[in-house]
Amino acid sequence: HIVLLAGHSERRSIFGEDDDTINKKVLTIIESGLDCILCIGETQEEYDMDLNNEVCALQLAKGLQGVSEEMLSKVIIAYEPVWAIGTGKVATPEIAESVHAYIRSWFTKAYSKKAAEAMRIQYGGSVTPESVDELMAQPNIDGALVGGASLVGEKFARIMNYKALDTAAAPVEEKAAPVEQKAALVEEKNGGKRTAIKEFWGKLVGSSA
DSSP states (O other), X not given: OOEEEESOHHHHHTSOOOHHHHHHHHHHHHHTTOEEEXXXXXXXXXXXXXXXXXXXXXXXXXXXXXXXXXXXXGEEEEEOOGGGSSSSOOOOHHHHHHHHHHHHHHHHHHTOHHHHHHOEEEEOSSOOTTTHHHHHTSTTOOEXXXXXXXXXXXXXXXXXXXXXXXXXXXXXXTTOOHHHHHHHHHHHHHTTHHHHXXXXXXXXXXXXX
């Protein structure tokens, strides 16, 4: 099973790959019968301007241009906040979950609710043994794209065998944003579906790093 990356921040920033180039890669990967991980995420400057969602929406729209709903079964999304890659900084579970929930809502609007529920959305931004448990406990985080930590056996093993935290009793805040409320409803309706997906992809975490 071969999975290829497209849109990694270093390809965007160092090699100057724009969204059109990344889109061509995505289509080529899928048409070749392979699976594609499309990496998206904002820079530090964009994060400071509170443009997380806008940047992700733009990169999704351009990166997936020409990708049909049927083709989405070959696509995985990796949210990688650029400011957290290789810096030791990690988006808090709340920040990561908020963006992941937004990404899922984007698929509902751009494709369908079914496509949104089935989409696998990984988090990749300095994932460590210390941060993985809380990150993976979030309802819209389906896995982790691991970089540097995958080069250290003990760290990678701990990440792969993350400890599932019980978040069932955690109430949805009354003042939650519409996207978060929507994500909570999707989670409730699907029951154990997201958990099953997380267990499966958790074992494949970082396999393409």
